[in-house]
Amino acid sequence: MQILGVKPDEISMVMVLSACADLGALELGRWVESYIKREKIEMRSELCNSLIDMFAKCGDVNNALKVFRNMPESKRTVVSWTSVIFGMALHGRGLEAISLFEEMKGAGVVPDDVAFIGLLTACSHSGLAAKGKKYFESMGWISEEAIEFIDTMPVAPNPVIWRTLLAACHAHGELNLGERITKDLITNEPLQESNYVLLSSIYAKMSDWEKKTTIREAMGKKGMRKVPGSTMIELSDGIHEFVAGDKSHSEYPKINEMVDEMERKMRQAGYVATTSNVLLDIDEEDKEGALNTHSEKIAIAFALLKTPPGSLIRIVKNLRVCGDCHSATKLISLVYNREIVVRDRNRFHHFKDGLCSCRDFW
Numbered sequence: 109m110q111i112l113g114v115k116p117d118e119i120s121m122v123m124v125l126s127a128c129a130d131l132g133a134l135e136l137g138r139w140v141e142s143y144i145k146r147e148k149i150e151m152r153s154e155l156c157n158s159l160i161d162m163f164a165k166c167g168d169v170n171n172a173l174k175v176f177r178n179m180p181e182s183k184r185t186v187v188s189w190t191s192v193i194f195g196m197a198l199h200g201r202g203l204e205a206i207s208l209f210e211e212m213k214g215a216g217v218v219p220d221d222v223a224f225i226g227l228l229t230a231c232s233h234s235g236l237a238a239k240g241k242k243y244f245e246s247m248g249w250i251s252e253e254a255i256e257f258i259d260t261m262p263v264a265p266n267p268v269i270w271r272t273l274l275a276a277c278h279a280h281g282e283l284n285l286g287e288r289i290t291k292d293l294i295t296n297e298p299l300q301e302s303n304y305v306l307l308s309s310i311y312a313k314m315s316d317w318e319k320k321t322t323i324r325e326a327m328g329k330k331g332m333r334k335v336p337g338s339t340m341i342e343l344s345d346g347i348h349e350f351v352a353g354d355k356s357h358s359e360y361p362k363i364n365e366m367v368d369e370m371e372r373k374m375r376q377a378g379y380v381a382t383t384s385n386v387l388l389d390i391d392e393e394d395k396e397g398a399l400n401t402h403s404e405k406i407a408i409a410f411a412l413l414k415t416p417p418g419s420l421i422r423i424v425k426n427l428r429v430c431g432d433c434h435s436a437t438k439l440i441s442l443v444y445n446r447e448i449v450v451r452d453r454n455r456f457h458h459f460k461d462g463l464c465s466c467r468d469f470w
Contacts, residue, residue: 118155125158132424133342134166153183164195167449193226199456200465202234286310301332339403340424353401366409374439404433425452
C-alpha cells in the first residue's frame, strides 16, 4: 500500500494495530503510532481505542493508560474505558481496574456487560474474590459458591461458564469434579475439540493413561487434533516463532546450548522440575527432558542470546503457560537479572527478581 503511494486512512491503521495486538508485536505497534502522528491521521475515538488495545495486548499497559489519559474526555466512549480496564485486568492490576471502573461511573458513562466482564476479570486475576462478588451482586444477580452458584444462576450456564469453572478445578487439583464437568461438556458439545483436550489432560494428571489414550483415539476418529503450543518473540529482525522441541531454527545449536546453561543455573538456584506438568506416560528423567523443550523456554533462550544483558524480554504463548515453565521463568529472571513479560492465553505475567505479578495464580 505504501509502495503504491496509497495513503492509509483511520480504518487502515485500526486494522494494522489489530494485527500488531494479535502478534504481540510491540515495536511494530510503536512504529505504527509514530506513523499515525507523522502522517497526521486524525485520532478519532476508534483509532485511540485501537492504540489502547494494542499497547495493552503487547505488554505495555502503562502506554495504554497514557493514550487513554491523553484522550479528551468527550472522546472517551464506553469502549475506551473498557479497553483500558481489560488492559489492567490482563496485567493483574486489579485495584487500578476497579478505580478506573468507578471513575467511569463518576464520569457518567454507563457500564455495559463487557465493562462488567472486564471488571470481574480484573478481580479474578488479582485474587480480589470479595470485591468481585460484590460487583457481581451489584448487577442484580445472586451469588453462591462455585458449582452451587452456577446451579442457581438466573440464566442457564453456557459452556464458557462451565469451562471457566473447569479451569479453576485444574488450578486447585479438583480433578474428579473436573472429570464430571468435562464429560457433561462433551455430551453437550460433541464436536468441540477443546473439551476432549481438557478431559485428556485431566486423565494425564490422574496418571490414568488408558483413559487418556481412549480420549485421544476418540479425537482421532472425529478428525480432531490438539493445537500445538508455540511461542513468538519480536526482535529487531522480525518475529520468531518456536514450538515444543523445535530444532528448525538456523541457530538451533546455540539455542540448545543456552537451554542447557539455563537449566544448570536454575538448578544451582534451587530449581526442581515439575514433572507432573508432562502429560505423557514416560519415566521421570524423560519427563524432565520434555520440559526443557517447551516452546517458551526455547524462546527465552533465544532472547538471552540475541538481546543485551539486563534488557526486558517479551514473549507471546498461544496456550496457558504450564506450572513448570512458570517456576522456571521466575528463576531465569533472577539468575539472569532480566524482566520477562509473558502473554499467555489467559493473561500477562511480569517476571522480575524471581517473582511473578500473578502471585502464582493464573
